[in-house]
Amino acid sequence: MTTRGEQMQAHVLRVLKREGAALSAYDVLDALRADHPKIAPPTVYRALNALIDKGGVHRVESLNAFIACNSDHHDHDHGSIMSICDDCGSVEENAAPEVVNNLSGLLGKAGFEAQRHVIEVHGVCSDCSTENSAEGRKP
Amino acid sequence: MTTRGEQMQAHVLRVLKREGAALSAYDVLDALRADHPKIAPPTVYRALNALIDKGGVHRVESLNAFIACNSDHHDHDHGSIMSICDDCGSVEENAAPEVVNNLSGLLGKAGFEAQRHVIEVHGVCSDCSTENSAEGRKP
DNA sequence: GCGACTTGCGTTACAATATAACATATTCTA
DNA sequence: TAGAATATGTTATATTGTAACGCAAGTCGC
Numbered sequence: 001m002t003t004r005g006e007q008m009q010a011h012v013l014r015v016l017k018r019e020g021a022a023l024s025a026y027d028v029l030d031a032l033r034a035d036h037p038k039i040a041p042p043t044v045y046r047a048l049n050a051l052i053d054k055g056g057v058h059r060v061e062s063l064n065a066f067i068a069c070n071s072d073h074h075d076h077d078h079g080s081i082m083s084i085c086d087d088c089g090s091v092e093e094n095a096a097p098e099v100v101n102n103l104s105g106l107l108g109k110a111g112f113e114a115q116r117h118v119i120e121v122h123g124v125c126s127d128c129s130t131e132n133s134a135e136g137r138k139p
Numbered sequence: 140m141t142t143r144g145e146q147m148q149a150h151v152l153r154v155l156k157r158e159g160a161a162l163s164a165y166d167v168l169d170a171l172r173a174d175h176p177k178i179a180p181p182t183v184y185r186a187l188n189a190l191i192d193k194g195g196v197h198r199v200e201s202l203n204a205f206i207a208c209n210s211d212h213h214d215h216d217h218g219s220i221m222s223i224c225d226d227c228g229s230v231e232e233n234a235a236p237e238v239v240n241n242l243s244g245l246l247g248k249a250g251f252e253a254q255r256h257v258i259e260v261h262g263v264c265s266d267c268s269t270e271n272s273a274e275g276r277k278p
Numbered sequence: 279g280c281g282a283c284t285t286g287c288g289t290t291a292c293a294a295t296a297t298a299a300c301a302t303a304t305t306c307t308a
Numbered sequence: 309t310a311g312a313a314t315a316t317g318t319t320a321t322a323t324t325g326t327a328a329c330g331c332a333a334g335t336c337g338c
Contacts, residue, residue, distance in 0.1 A: 003304080004316065026294070040318060045296065061201040062257045064295065081242065083251045096245055102238050103220065103260060110233070111265025112222045118201045120257040121242060126250025147287090164324070179289060184325065203324065
């Protein structure tokens with residue numbers, strides 16, 4: 001069953017990895033149109049959702065954007081957080097199972113059964129903060 | 140300077156408090172049109188953003204929705220998290236400064252300066268989970 | 279008070295994000 | 309291969325959000 005759908009997912013994943021940044025669904029759509037001029041939004045959303053289910057892609061809720069899970073590493077349901085630089089737009093994924101466990105525990109005491117954690121921290125990344133302090137100019 | 144704008148903010152806040160749930164901007168818009176038939180989206184968004192700045196309203200990023208801060212309590216920049224029931228749609232706001240401090244600390248070690256925390260946990264609230272286990276029927 | 283300036287608000291129009299619903303193609307089973 | 313079941317493509321539209329312009333209301337100098 002390596003069908004068009006899976007090829008599309010692979011294609012979408014390549015685009016996201018190539019960019020290495022958070023892309024909107026329509027950014028992905030534009031990129032895909034280089035190869036497949038006739039692609040429509042639902043195709044992209046279906047591929048993105050399938051990839052999210054598999055764990056190869058994360059949705060960044062506070063940006064309405066998508067990013068390739070850059071690795072290898074962790075199990076995806078359990079403890080990844082996003083740090084989002086509002087200056088350069090970079091998004092980093094970090095593992096933080098403790099934080100997630102804290103959260104689940106805290107809410108569990110109130111009878112809330114946690115299923116999906118959206119943890120996204122906006123701020124300024126180390127690159128941008130050193131740049132900003134180094135040069136005092138405003139273009 | 141108690142102008143139309145502030146009246147509008149008060150009106151929006153009343154709507155959100157009356158509903159006691161997360162409403163989309165367009166839900167608010169529809170509610171406002173009962174009194175002001177000619178209101179347009181930017182008016183609502185301006186009022187919502189002003190209220191968010193003041194701390195009377197929170198945006199729920201993962202729902203693209205808005206909710207009245209139901210209280211009294213905490214300082215808003217520091218440690219509120221949302222628990223969102225995917226069954227009944229209720230949204231609760233909880234204070235969790237430890238979790239936020241953990242997060243900021245963790246990211247700070249990597250040179251990331253945290254400014255805004257989006258912490259939203261989806262799951263099933265206590266009401267819905269007791270209901271669901273009590274009655275084993277599927278409609 | 280009266281006109282010029284500034285600021286904020288309303289309105290129109292449109293941009294960006296997402297999905298419903300149906301049409302077509304593919305795969306599976308027998 | 310026929311027919312059922314599923315997956316994909318397409319069209320259209322729903323939902324969410326904002327840019328940009330113009331009017332109105334306050335402000336300041338006179």
